Amino acid sequence: MLSLKLAFRNLIGAGLRTWLNVSVLSVAFVVMVFYNGMLDGWNRQAHDDTINWEVGGGQLWHPLYDPFDLLGLQEAHGVIENQAKKLIGQKQITPVLVTQGSIFPHGRMQNILLKGVQPEQEIIGLPTSNLVSHAGQEIPAMIGKRMALFTNLKKGDNVLVRWRDKNGTFDAREFNIVEIFNSNVPTVDNGQIYLPLNTLQEMTGMIDEATLFVAATNYTGGNFDEWQFKSPKYLLKEIDEIIKSKKAGSAVIYILLLSIALLAIFDTQVLSIFRRQREIGTYIAMGMTRSQVVRIFTVEGAAHSLLALGLAAIYGTPLLYLLQKNGIPISQTFDSLGVSIASKIIPVYAFAMIVLSILLVVVSATIVSYFPARKIARMKPTDALKGKIQ
Amino acid sequence: MENSAIIKLTNLYKRYTVGNGEFIALKNINLSFGKGEFAGLVGPSGSGKTTLLNIIGSLDIPSDGTAEVMGQSVSALTAKQSAWLRNYHIGFIFQTYNLLPVYNVFENVEFALLLQKMSATDRRKSVMETLEWVGLTDKAKSKPSQLSGGECQRVAIARAMVKRPSIVLADEPSANLDSANSHHIVQTMKKLNQELNTTFIFATHDEKVMQHLDRIIRLKDGEVEQ
Numbered sequence: 001m002l003s004l005k006l007a008f009r010n011l012i013g014a015g016l017r018t019w020l021n022v023s024v025l026s027v028a029f030v031v032m033v034f035y036n037g038m039l040d041g042w043n044r045q046a047h048d049d050t051i052n053w054e055v056g057g058g059q060l061w062h063p064l065y066d067p068f069d070l071l072g073l074q075e076a077h078g079v080i081e082n083q084a085k086k087l088i089g090q091k092q093i094t095p096v097l098v099t100q101g102s103i104f105p106h107g108r109m110q111n112i113l114l115k116g117v118q119p120e121q122e123i124i125g126l127p128t129s130n131l132v133s134h135a136g137q138e139i140p141a142m143i144g145k146r147m148a149l150f151t152n153l154k155k156g157d158n159v160l161v162r163w164r165d166k167n168g169t170f171d172a173r174e175f176n177i178v179e180i181f182n183s184n185v186p187t188v189d190n191g192q193i194y195l196p197l198n199t200l201q202e203m204t205g206m207i208d209e210a211t212l213f214v215a216a217t218n219y220t221g222g223n224f225d226e227w228q229f230k231s232p233k234y235l236l237k238e239i240d241e242i243i244k245s246k247k248a249g250s251a252v253i254y255i256l257l258l259s260i261a262l263l264a265i266f267d268t269q270v271l272s273i274f275r276r277q278r279e280i281g282t283y284i285a286m287g288m289t290r291s292q293v294v295r296i297f298t299v300e301g302a303a304h305s306l307l308a309l310g311l312a313a314i315y316g317t318p319l320l321y322l323l324q325k326n327g328i329p330i331s332q333t334f335d336s337l338g339v340s341i342a343s344k345i346i347p348v349y350a351f352a353m354i355v356l357s358i359l360l361v362v363v364s365a366t367i368v369s370y371f372p373a374r375k376i377a378r379m380k381p382t383d384a385l386k387g388k389i390q
Numbered sequence: 391m392e393n394s395a396i397i398k399l400t401n402l403y404k405r406y407t408v409g410n411g412e413f414i415a416l417k418n419i420n421l422s423f424g425k426g427e428f429a430g431l432v433g434p435s436g437s438g439k440t441t442l443l444n445i446i447g448s449l450d451i452p453s454d455g456t457a458e459v460m461g462q463s464v465s466a467l468t469a470k471q472s473a474w475l476r477n478y479h480i481g482f483i484f485q486t487y488n489l490l491p492v493y494n495v496f497e498n499v500e501f502a503l504l505l506q507k508m509s510a511t512d513r514r515k516s517v518m519e520t521l522e523w524v525g526l527t528d529k530a531k532s533k534p535s536q537l538s539g540g541e542c543q544r545v546a547i548a549r550a551m552v553k554r555p556s557i558v559l560a561d562e563p564s565a566n567l568d569s570a571n572s573h574h575i576v577q578t579m580k581k582l583n584q585e586l587n588t589t590f591i592f593a594t595h596d597e598k599v600m601q602h603l604d605r606i607i608r609l610k611d612g613e614v615e616q
Binding site for chain 2: 002005009010012013014278279281282284285286287288289290292380381382385
């Protein structure tokens with residue numbers, strides 16, 4: 001308690017130097033909380049959006065289905081048997097048929113995936129009901145905003161689509177774009193065209209067949225028949241890894257800031273111990289043990305971190321709150337990462353993350369303060385009183 | 391004034407290694423100081439006055455011989471024990487005052503009591519009483535940088551005296567002061583010596599201080615001059 005009291009008095013008494021150190025340390029702390037908050041916010045948004053738009057409560061894959069093996073899609077489909085039909089009726093799962101195709105927007109060919117979905121499904125957030133309302137026209141199709149941008153297609157446009165049926169025979173027809181949806185999830189958008197399941201089944205001759213099922217979030221059934229259940233955790237692994245690598249990359253920034261602040265504290269402590277030799281000698285002459293003096297100087301260095309946290313709370317709290325309230329606008333070039341990202345990220349400041357950041361700042365400031373302070377233990381008080389130590 | 395020895399130095403030597411050789415700072419010192427003495431170690435620079443005060447104050451230990459302070463051998467004390475001895479029984483006054491610059495007068499004086507873990511009420515009472523002795527109650531909130539040299543030294547005296555030590559060691563307390571302040575400081579210490587029966591030992595070569603001393607011990611080249 002005495003050490004803390006003395007440390008704060010000395011720190012406040014040291015004036016500008018203290019506040020410079022404290023300011024840099026507080027910036028490091030705020031940046032640390034902000035970066036982690038932003039990445040956690042992005043992580044949460046990416047998870048929520050991907051679950052809502054694509055993954056649901058998990059997926060049931062045909063044994064031959066591999067999303068990275070497009071050539072294998074021709075074989076990766078199976079008949080929707082009774083148990084699956086029952087679950088579809090209970091709105092526990094919804095079937096998706098996936099096949100390869102090509103479109104020719106404005107005369108140019110582009111390979112795409114054709115996805116047949118139930119227009120009446122409510123398990124994922126795709127606005128598939130639009131495919132119902134336009135039933136009866138040519139072939140109603142729906143694309144995402146990225147796909148629309150890339151192919152220069154607009155709502156109401158017709159586009160020629162070519163595909164192969166289950167026997168490998170090519171066929172082609174005009175699709176009418178009835179809806180352009182806006183999703184933060186690029187993996188449901190890029191290079192994909194959605195059409196009614198029945199239509200795709202007829203087009204390919206894969207009557208009553210599906211490539212995969214998307215399960216509702218309350219689905220607990222696991223595998224059935226030949227269909228293999230893939231949990232949301234498995235399906236979101238890629239996002240987790242991308243965000244983990246972004247987190248590691250951004251850590252460099254705040255570690256750099258923290259290092260600058262800690263270096264400044266270390267430097268101040270080293271200087272203090274040489275400049276304040278007489279003071280150290282006086283403390284010992286007045287009855288302090290050397291370890292008590294070491295403790296005062298260590299606490300004094302560490303107290304920078306407490307002041308920094310206080311200062312960070314003063315300007316950081318409203319700043320971080322404002323960022324959370326308004327969100328952080330994100331450039332759409334981030335789409336190239338292939339991971340879900342909204343136009344605005346709402347940072348999430350988790351309690352554990354804040355506590356960990358506080359601990360990191362306090363512990364590292366204490367460590368860098370302790371090392372120079374250890375020198376005091378080797379000082380001769382008589383030399384310290386004369387200020388003779390070099 | 392009682393005469394029981396509270397400081398007893400017997401065959402005391404202090405040697406320092408300088409390069410390959412040896413420098414003897416104190417040679418065969420045999421002295422004792424009684425309770426309530428107002429004594430001075432007098433001698434030119436380098437005669438060993440400060441070294442002797444440091445040994446008495448348990449800031450240093452003798453190379454040979456014994457130094458007993460309050461019945462305890464300085465050489466035998468652990469770091470904790472010698473800190474305790476200084477904390478409760480010894481007050482220091484330095485030539486350069488050695489006040490803590492970030493504290494005001496009250497806090498500088500209070501510091502000695504903080505180490506004794508005295509309650510805040512008792513601390514306040516003792517500090518104000520001590521400041522009254524040295525005539526600085528009106529400067530209690532001033533920082534050392536706002537005080538004159540004489541006032542700083544009076545704060546240093548108050549800091550040494552506030553814990554009612556048995557011994558006060560004053561190393562050239564008047565060296566940085568003019569003659570009027572120097573006289574005032576010594577008068578203050580003499581008054582405290584008489585009122586509280588505290589043993590004062592000075593290291594000085596100031597003639598004006600010597601006039602007030604009850605006992606003068608002359609040192610030359612580390613030896614007591616007979």
